[in-house]
Amino acid sequence: MDYVSYLDYKGKHKGLLGWILSTDHKRIAILYLVSLVSFFLIAMTIGVLMRLEMLTPGKTIVDPQTYNALFTLHGVIMIFLFIIPGIPVVFGNFFLPIMLGAKDVAFPRLNLLSWYLYIGGAFLVVISLFVGGGPIDTGWTFYVPYSLRTQSNVTLAVFAAFVIGFSSILTGLNFIVTIHRMRCPGMTWFKMPLFVWGLYSTSWIQLLATPVLGITLILIMLERTFGIGIFDPALGGDPLLYQHLFWIYSHPAVYIMVLPAMGLVSEIIPTFSKKDIFGYGPIAMSSLAIAFIGYLVWGHHMFSTGISDTSRAIFSFLTFIVAIPSGVKIFNWVATMYKGSIETRAPFMFVVAFIVIFSIGGLTGLVLGSLNTDIHLTDTYFVVAHFHYVMFGGMGLLFFGGLHYWFPKMFGKMYNERAAKWGLLLFVIGFNTLYFPMFIMGYLGMPRRYYDYLPEYQIYHVISTVGSWILVTGILILVINLIKGLLSKEKYLDPNPWGGTTLEWKVPTPPELENFQEIPTVEHGPYYRDNLIKPENSH
């Protein structure tokens, strides 16, 4: 070999230090990968414990206070430590510079700092469990006035979220500058891979929306410590002001999670259909449209709070509008398969599962965007089902899909594809068994965040809990299969195992330290292939 891969490279530091002090975007991506997967597995275990508690009415394994802390912790970890950083910090970090034909991101040291902020925030979360009033019990939304009254350690926990927020802002900033400044010769805006468009849209949201969350969380800390009276009605504050501020960030955050996943879908489908994407322009523009309109719909989380009837109507209307660009993407993806030459390899099957599950999540979102049905369903298990379909079946599933797509490139190793497909199948079956009954019990009136419930709901809870066991079996098969592949002695050095067309498939596997010995020049669109049949009417 005439190059040193980023895995073998020996710099100033050796061993672990060579990783946690490296500013190489690929090594940072691996740091994130290990952190994210660990937090995911922890929060997943908490989720399974919660499901176990819900197996029977009354106490099954824990007391109410513990249950309340568990769902809060599950939510906080899944949202702030797994799904929001999610695809951008792992696959964005690893592949954005390569896909653009660059040697690194614009600010490599800032990139490493972002990881330290992320890990620092995570440690603060852990510390908050053991000091002060103990584990936070407010739900991941930290709603006032409860979060001002409870004895649990809200102050430290929201400070942790604040710190993690900074990590997110800096990553967004870094990616925006990278995309603007570091594209290789020939790579015009409309020759960028669609994954890059997804990252670009997400980065703007991270940069512009996260500060709102930061301020809001600081205000909670000040309110708890000094009682200044911004949110606390007893001091003349307004609890709804808090909800507005919180959702001005947290709704766009949903798109922070999902846009990069959608970008990933737009990579995987052309690769395995062996053809160009259908509707490059509309897909790229719909990302921007989602990012933009997504700012204006936060009020749909507040339809039952007593905000004015007019504002409820406006927010509902805009919520329906934002569904359109998501639909456009799905139609274009399916159209890409038309007259393709499709290989149903493991990463492609993740995308197939994604399209169905995510569509169910999105379509049930319409039920919640509509005013009278939302009034009935908000804060019930219907919502719990809906957001797991969107976030877990959407972005969470695609995180694993991306891992299977890029695994050989990242590590120069391969996993067992049959095992991956079996794991995925169990995932899909378990997922639907776990969450579908929640739609039904939600419509029947089972509120969320309930430690105990009336006996008539038990049958749905039992099915759901059994589903959680199937799902976890699937996830464990996927994870163990990947780890086995990683540990195997057999190297897998094919630079382009799936026949992809974007730049990352043109560099050696695993990539070398600075990606390219010579900066490439791009002539065609990202998914161009010259060996295809020309459509009949194009003479």
Place this chain on the structure above:
Amino acid sequence: MRPDIVRQTDITFIVIVGISFLLLALVTAAMFYFIYKYSRKKNPVATDITGNTTLEILWTAIPLVLVMVMFFFGYSGFKQMRNAPSDAMTVKVTGRMWAWSYEYDNGVKSDTLFVPKGIPIKLELSSADVNHSFYMPAFRVKEDVIPGRKNYMWFDPKEEGRYQVECAEYCGLSHSYMLSQVLVLPAEKFNTWLAESKLKENADTTKMQTDTIKSKQDTLKTK
């Protein structure tokens, strides 16, 4: 005719779920058909298709129309939810950690919501501490109960019976035990209950007053 909120909500639900189901079936069927028809084996070389403007316009415009239909259903149902009929009877609801209490115009208090059949009920919601949400699944209505705010909702108890009231906004330790019931009685029965409760309450108050006087007298005597 008073609007039927339960029916309106269920219809909206069915309309949206119906349309959604069709869209989902369409997308899924197309996808699996393509995967089958254009598999590597059956179609070794792909055709170079990069887009189609007509299709893009169609699949933007048609869903746009569909979601506007959905919005319309949701919005018209919602308007009815917000306009309590003028002949509605008002009951004050207070949420506190972790119980509901109801107060009628004549001052009677109760921890079950007794209502007469056939008379629309307007609920005025207030909270004594943190956020709660007053939820009656059988009537498809809920509204948050927020300290410092006067929210309201209304519902139409058409059939006699007992219905569940739940707190739907997380409020701490016993959130899931913050339950209560609506008891819909025939109008005469309800009126009797209200009158009797009033008498009893008066009696209770009178008794309390006499008790205080007595105890005062007792204190005086002992002096």
